[in-house]
Amino acid sequence: MRVCCKPCLLLMWALSxxxxxxxxxxxxxxxxxxxxxxxxxxxxxxxxxxxxxRFFEATELQMLDNASNAIWATMDCNQYMSFCExxxxxxxWNGLRLYHAGDVPAARGHVEVPIAAFSAVDDEANIQRLVSxxxxxxxxAAESISEEWADETERLWNDDHNVEAEEAAPPGxxxxxTDESFERVVGRVHRExxxxxxxxxxxxxxxxxxxxxVLLSAVHSLAEGERAKITLALVHCDLHPKPCLAASLAxxxxxxxxxxxxxxxxxxxxxxxxxYTDRMDKDSIxxxxxxxxxxxxxSREAAGREEL
Numbered sequence: 001m002r003v004c005c006k007p008c009l010l011l012m013w014a015l016s017x018x019x020x021x022x023x024x025x026x027x028x029x030x031x032x033x034x035x036x037x038x039x040x041x042x043x044x045x046x047x048x049x050x051x052x053x054r055f056f057e058a059t060e061l062q063m064l065d066n067a068s069n070a071i072w073a074t075m076d077c078n079q080y081m082s083f084c085e086x087x088x089x090x091x092x093w094n095g096l097r098l099y100h101a102g103d104v105p106a107a108r109g110h111v112e113v114p115i116a117a118f119s120a121v122d123d124e125a126n127i128q129r130l131v132s133x134x135x136x137x138x139x140x141a142a143e144s145i146s147e148e149w150a151d152e153t154e155r156l157w158n159d160d161h162n163v164e165a166e167e168a169a170p171p172g173x174x175x176x177x178t179d180e181s182f183e184r185v186v187g188r189v190h191r192e193x194x195x196x197x198x199x200x201x202x203x204x205x206x207x208x209x210x211x212x213x214v215l216l217s218a219v220h221s222l223a224e225g226e227r228a229k230i231t232l233a234l235v236h237c238d239l240h241p242k243p244c245l246a247a248s249l250a251x252x253x254x255x256x257x258x259x260x261x262x263x264x265x266x267x268x269x270x271x272x273x274x275x276y277t278d279r280m281d282k283d284s285i286x287x288x289x290x291x292x293x294x295x296x297x298x299s300r301e302a303a304g305r306e307e308l
Contacts, residue, residue, distance in 0.1 A: 021045070021056045021072035026083040029075060029105060036101040040069040041134070041142075046084060046095035047115070048251040050074040051205050058123070059130040070134045078250075092249060093203065093238045098146075100139040111142045116157075116204045116238035117149035153204075157239055171227045172219055174200075174212070177235040179242040185233055186243070186268040189260045192229075194294040197258040198276075200234040201244055206252035208234075211280060215255070218285035229293055247275070255280075259292050 024032065024044065036042060045052040056072040063070075077084035077095070084090040089107035098111040113133065118126045129149070136142040166175045167185065177185050177199065186197050200215060202208045212234070219232050237244035237252065246269035247256060255276040262274035278284045 021053055021074050024073045024075040026075075026080055026105075029073075032071065032073070033099055033103060033105065036071075036099065036103070038069070038101060039138070040071065040101060042071045042073060042099040043130070043133075044097050044099065045074045046077050046088070046090045046097065048077070048092055048095075050076070052096055052118075055118075055123070055126050055130060059127045059134070062127060063131065063134065066135075068134050091241065091245065092251060093241045093244065098133060098142055100142075111139060111146055113146050114150040114153060114238070116153045116236070118204050120205050120207045154239060157236065171230055171232070172216075173232065174216075175231060175233045177233050177243050178240045182235070182240070182243040182246070183268050185231065186258055186263060188231055189258050189263050190265055195229050195231065195259075196289060196292060197231045197233055197256075197263075198289070199243070199256045199258060201237055201247065201249055201252055201254050201256070202234055203236065203252045204238045208253040211253050211255065214280055214282055215285060218282045218289070221282060221286060222289065226290065226293060230289060246270075257288060257292065 022028070022032070029044070032042060043052075043056060045056065053074050056074075060070070060072060075084070077090055083105075087106050093115055094112055096113040096115050098113055100111070103110050111133075117129065132145060133142050136145055161176050163176050163178055163181055166173070167181070169175075175185060186199065188195050189197055198215060198219070200208060200211055202212075215232060219227060219230055222230065235243045237249060246264075246267055247254075248269070256270040256274050257276050258268075258270060258274060262270060262272045264271055276285070276288060278288055
């Protein structure tokens with residue numbers, strides 16, 4: 001046995017009895033890739049907070065009676081940010097990657113597994129997706145499977161959303177932001193004086209239900225004239241990454257409070273203090289919204305509330 005192969009073989013044996021995925025550094029990632037031979041494959045979770053780690057562990061446990069060549073690993077991109085940026089170009093929505101023998105650390109060349117295809121409510125389906133990749137017949141087959149999942153997920157999302165109707169609906173409901181509609185929706189802050197776009201960044205495994213409920217409650221509690229100035233929006237970053245890339249997003253369930261002064265007129269990304277950092281409760285959000293509304297509007301609505 002070649003001595004340099006021993007760590008990888010021990011790792012595969014440890015995982016076969018339910019051990020934790022390997023925690024990678026840039027150096028150990030490179031060496032593990034070099035050691036991939038034959039049908040061996042390396043799954044790496046680069047996502048914030050190692051979102052897929054528990055699915056890796058569950059998948060390995062499910063396959064105890066079926067020998068596989070899969071190695072499971074995570075890397076903390078907060079710790080190794082420069083490596084994840086260059087050469088890897090890792091983002092929150094492309095951080096689940098599958099490597100085969102001959103692959104190298106780079107932005108491309110591996111199999112990018114579509115995170116959007118995974119469910120926040122069906123763990124078993126998520127595990128079966130990983131199993132199908134473990135036993136896929138090589139890199140080309142894994143690429144085809146991933147492409148099919150991406151196409152299917154986008155089709156299902158489109159079937160469930162009518163973006164134009166959402167944009168035309170009265171204020172107070174969420175507008176779904178897509179790569180195509182992003183500049184049109186957020187651009188309202190430059191077209192409509194005094195307007196705001198409150199944008200929630202979500203993902204397939206981080207649906208941000210708490211944040212959705214709080215934002216809806218806050219906006220619905222505004223006076224009618226105040227609410228008319230607010231566009232409540234959300235984006236599914238795993239499907240529509242352009243708005244999230246514009247925000248240099250590193251995690252989900254964040255909120256950007258767009259107004260003309262903190263939104264780029266080209267690219268429409270948030271700048272300065274656009275990201276909301278106060279408490280995620282109704283009163284705090286209402287206060288933040290009112291603080292950026294035109295003063296005359298807030299005074300008029302306050303007077304109306306006092307009269308009531």
